[in-house]
Amino acid sequence: MTYDAIIIGGGHNGLTTAAYLARAGRKVLVLERRHVLGGAAVTEEVFKGFHFSVCSYVVSLLRPEIIRELDLPSHGLEILPLDGTFTPMPNGDYLWRVNDHAKTRREIARHSRLDAEAYDEYGKAMIEMGRFVRPILGMLPPDPTSLDPRGLKQLLFLLQRFRRLPRGDQYNQVQLMTMSAVDFLDQWFETDVLKATMSASGIIGTFLGVRSPGTAYVLLHHYMGEIDGAFRSWGLARGGTGAISNAIASAARAAGVEIRSQAEVARILIKGNQAQGVVMKNGDEIHARVVASSVDPRLTFMRFIERGQLPDEFVEDVQHYRFRGSSAKVNLALDALPDFTCLPGPGTHLRGAISISPGVDYMERAYDDAKYGRFSRRPYMDIVIPSLTDPRVAPPGKHVMSCFVQYAPYHLKEGTWDDQRETFGDTVINTLAEYAPNIRDIVRHRQVVTPLDLERDWGLSEGNIFQGELTLEQLFFLRPAPGWAQYKTPVRNLYMCGSATHPGGGIMGAPGRNAAMRILAETRA
Ligand SMILES: Cc1cc2nc3c(=O)[nH]c(=O)nc-3n(C[C@H](O)[C@H](O)[C@H](O)COP(=O)(O)OP(=O)(O)OC[C@H]3O[C@@H](n4cnc5c(N)ncnc54)[C@H](O)[C@@H]3O)c2cc1C
Numbered sequence: 061m062t063y064d065a066i067i068i069g070g071g072h073n074g075l076t077t078a079a080y081l082a083r084a085g086r087k088v089l090v091l092e093r094r095h096v097l098g099g100a101a102v103t104e105e106v107f108k109g110f111h112f113s114v115c116s117y118v119v120s121l122l123r124p125e126i127i128r129e130l131d132l133p134s135h136g137l138e139i140l141p142l143d144g145t146f147t148p149m150p151n152g153d154y155l156w157r158v159n160d161h162a163k164t165r166r167e168i169a170r171h172s173r174l175d176a177e178a179y180d181e182y183g184k185a186m187i188e189m190g191r192f193v194r195p196i197l198g199m200l201p202p203d204p205t206s207l208d209p210r211g212l213k214q215l216l217f218l219l220q221r222f223r224r225l226p227r228g229d230q231y232n233q234v235q236l237m238t239m240s241a242v243d244f245l246d247q248w249f250e251t252d253v254l255k256a257t258m259s260a261s262g263i264i265g266t267f268l269g270v271r272s273p274g275t276a277y278v279l280l281h282h283y284m285g286e287i288d289g290a291f292r293s294w295g296l297a298r299g300g301t302g303a304i305s306n307a308i309a310s311a312a313r314a315a316g317v318e319i320r321s322q323a324e325v326a327r328i329l330i331k332g333n334q335a336q337g338v339v340m341k342n343g344d345e346i347h348a349r350v351v352a353s354s355v356d357p358r359l360t361f362m363r364f365i366e367r368g369q370l371p372d373e374f375v376e377d378v379q380h381y382r383f384r385g386s387s388a389k390v391n392l393a394l395d396a397l398p399d400f401t402c403l404p405g406p407g408t409h410l411r412g413a414i415s416i417s418p419g420v421d422y423m424e425r426a427y428d429d430a431k432y433g434r435f436s437r438r439p440y441m442d443i444v445i446p447s448l449t450d451p452r453v454a455p456p457g458k459h460v461m462s463c464f465v466q467y468a469p470y471h472l473k474e475g476t477w478d479d480q481r482e483t484f485g486d487t488v489i490n491t492l493a494e495y496a497p498n499i500r501d502i503v504r505h506r507q508v509v510t511p512l513d514l515e516r517d518w519g520l521s522e523g524n525i526f527q528g529e530l531t532l533e534q535l536f537f538l539r540p541a542p543g544w545a546q547y548k549t550p551v552r553n554l555y556m557c558g559s560a561t562h563p564g565g566g567i568m569g570a571p572g573r574n575a576a577m578r579i580l581a582e583t584r585a
Pocket of ligand 1: 068069070071072073074091092093094097098099100101114115116117118119120121323324325326354355359387388389464514517518519520524525526527557558559560564565566567568
């Protein structure tokens with residue numbers, strides 16, 4: 061049986077590529093190693109009745125055009141808004157920003173009047189920055205070193221857009237590309253807890269601290285999303301993030317895609333520098349005219365392809381591509397809700413994100429531990445309780461709590477992650493107990509997902525949540541390798557379509573869609 065295209069990996073990007081190819085009439089097969097689809101956007105019933113978004117947990121970046129074109133709501137996608145961010149503080153106070161702008165302004169004014177005014181300006185500036193960058197998400201990133209006329213035209217388009225920005229926004233854009241998250245925020249705000257909480261999105265998935273240059277861009281990456289047209293808002297998928305992957309899979313199947321799970325690819329078949337299919341772990345060969353890999357470059361090029369089949373220079377670039385996983389998840393099944401000392405009771409502050417980021421020094425110290433090969437003794441955490449918004453993910457009266465934790469460096473100086481798993485889980489609970497002391501009594505079950513688990517079970521090399529760090533030297537025309545950022549590879553008819561390609565990680569679907577467009581433009585059915 062010969063397919064037009066085989067997609068390696070049934071994460072949300074691989075499924076997106078498959079859906080677009082099939083809708084254009086191609087015969088497509090998706091091969092997923094795990095028993096369940098979704099990759100890092102997955103929901104699993106880890107403990108009876110408790111459904112965890114095991115890895116990714118909130119959504120914002122998913123491209124509206126994908127939702128529309130694949131008609132994902134008719135395949136079960138529903139995004140529920142997540143209202144605000146609550147940051148408890150050790151001194152008994154808190155910072156609670158909500159989607160209601162006037163309320164947030166009053167709350168910030170409680171900490172600093174100047175910051176309340178600056179918050180408006182900052183919000184406007186970031187929206188402008190996001191608007192500027194947004195069209196880039198859907199384009200083949202032009203390579204400034206190439207003389208390709210299409211690329212030059214796109215570069216000119218970007219340059220013209222840049223020139224049209226007001227001067228202040230031009231400066232902001234350059235600063236965002238070069239500064240640290242904290243240095244950038246220092247220009248606007250004085251309240252420590254506000255800067256700490258806002259800077260947190262600058263370090264997600266990177267092995268950098270909030271004071272490291274380059275983190276301001278990651279801040280922007282997390283500002284580019286929208287839900288139902290509401291710019292930069294975040295939400296929860298009903299049924300967990302796996303529901304997003306399942307909706308895309310359903311759209312793909314409706315277009316004729318065949319999807320196999322527990323189907324592990326061992327090698328890519330290459331003859332005469334042309335991809336011809338794959339060899340499965342069980343030895344079966346499956347043939348196709350095109351192969352698209354949604355797994356990271358280390359697996360794709362170092363594991364699935366023999367060394368002599370790729371140019372040495374390219375292999376070197378892939379070897380230099382940095383993963384350096386720094387994040388972990390602790391998912392909790394709870395008998396009751398946490399009770400925060402600074403704002404007791406089950407209020408609406410528990411319905412949004414809860415951020416353990418009480419100060420800039422706290423955040424930087426969390427990074428200091430990681431720099432020297434230890435997990436943070438007091439980590440930064442981004443917590444959500446999805447069962448408050450979507451009760452079906454837990455048994456009646458019970459709750460699920462998702463704790464995204466940084467830093468958990470993949471390379472530990474002492475011991476292994478398998479030895480350290482429970483100590484790390486205890487650190488997370490103890491840190492949380494400093495703000496919500498009842499947490500120790502209400503945890504019924506605990507799942508600790510370490511960077512090593514992310515590598516072993518999800519195929520994320522070194523446990524990097526974005527299939528490679530989102531740092532400037534690995535973005536745009538450099539992702540995943542200089543000269544090979546447009547979904548193509550040195551092997552003919554072998555494409556890349558996952559988060560390791562432009563515009564990078566997050567539940568976005570953009571790499572998957574862009575890759576499909578490239579494949580359709582270059583190959584015939
Ligand atoms: C802990 C964690 C938290 C995150 N939180 C968020 C969040 O809240 N919001 C957000 O937007 N993003 C978040 N992300 C990032 C986001 O989930 C990912 O960037 C995105 O899901 C990646 O999608 P993908 O399809 O590109 O790749 P993946 O999801 O990595 O899919 C690749 C697939 O390939 C499969 N595979 C691997 N090897 C083989 C093989 N040999 N044969 C066949 N199949 C194979 C894997 O099993 C996997 O299903 C998080 C990620 C993690 C890990």
